[in-house]
Amino acid sequence: MSSAPDRFAPASHDHVFLGDGHARNERSTWFVIALTSAMMVGEVVAGTLFGSMALIADGWHMATHAAAMAIAALAYLYARRNAGNARFTFGTGKMGDLAAFASAIVLALVALVIAWESVQRLRAPVPIDIPQAIAVALLGLAVNLASAWLLRDDRGSHHHGDHHNGGHSHGGHHHGRDGGHGHDRAHGGDNNLRAAYFHVLADALTSVLALAALAAAGLWGWLWLDPAIGIVGALVIARWSWGLIRDAGGVLLDYVPADEDLPDEIRQAVEQNGDRIIDLHVWRLGPGHHGAIVSLVSDAPKAPSHYREKLAHIHDLSHLTVEVEPRAA
Incomplete structure (x- = not known):
């Protein structure tokens, strides 16, 4: 039984243009998702058992963090599985840039949410359980530092x-x-890995800023410093987001x-x-x-x-x- 020739049959050479660290970066991203998911479940369960709204809230925050990481992980998976698909005329190397652009938009939205909540708290301060909040911030910082270590890009480019x-x-x-x-x-870096790294870095930054603000609130009663520092953190995250949008968008538009x-x-x-x-x-x-x-x-x-x-x-x-x-x- 004969079949019509495939107009998209492979050429005389492949068009696999994945980064040399593609497999490593994919594994690292899945590890971070597993770590974050375990942390999320632990915080929600502990918060429910001990009646801690701070733990429950941070647990659900971890869920959104894992979802953002999934964008990067699924992009690596799709690009790898379709690397030999001849219908992608120039391969799937840009899949990571598309995912990075989407992640950058999510990061920008995170910055907006942080800024909005910070402004609302400046206008209407709420009481803070400082010891519990510090414990949660330290826990989150530890997870984010471990995630950042997993997502570090310290390879030589060969x-x-x-x-x-x-x-x-x-x-x-x-x-x-x-x-x-x-x-x-x-300009040969992996924007997808960079986007994932920025997500954990943003979380780590907010944890560090929160710890500083909570320490000041505990020592001097400066409750206003927590939302004020939140606004500063939002501005830093927004700047990272814009840089990622610019660079990933430039690749997608073939900008030199x-x-x-x-x-x-x-x-x-x-x-x-x-x-x-x-x-x-x-x-x-x-x-x-x-x-x-x-x-x-x-x-x-x-x-x-x-x-x-x-x-x-x-x-x-x-x-x-x-x-x-x-x-x-």
Whole structure:
């Protein structure tokens, strides 16, 4: 029984553009979710048994924290499982940036909620059970510091891979592709991991600020300091959120940052001996992976492999298309 050919059948080389730490980061994120979930259940149960509303409230706060982490974990899972799916023309490397953008929006909403609640408490102060609140803040801080350690990104950036060269020519037109894996650039970080890290960092920050405010309230009776510091924390979290929205959004829109030097490297390597680039597109395919389309004119056009060889030293240029035309007389 025959079947129609799949228009999206795999090409002569793969398009797997996941970061070199993808598996590690996925495992770490699931560990953090497990730790946070266990903490959530423990706090809700203990709060119910001992009649502590502070523990119950923090337990449900942990639930929202775990949900935010799930965005990152599921993005890693989906990107890995679909890495070889040919319907994703340039792979699933950007799945993490999409998740990071969504997480950044959630982080911005968290900042707004914290700011709103802080303003309400400034207007109408509520009594605080200081010893219990300090205990909960210390407990939350311990969990967040453990989570931050799990999500730390202290790896060296090392990629090794094969180059897959292929091309065709038609008259004076040459088209070639090159795939490889290389070293992370300044903009090659994993925004998905960064988003997860910011979530736990935001929680850790609020715990530290809360401890400082509660200590001041206990020593000097400054109950107003708790909501005031809450507003400061909200502003810091909002700034992190904006940076993540900007960076992840830029990747999704194929924006080339002003300090990205890859286009200049390509021009310096190719524009020699009468070869001139007339059209250049560079974009990020995933953490540590970039794609490029180079259209050039030449007095003496050569095969695509010649130009790919000139760019072989740019290791994170993982997918390259070269188009060559003879210079018009």
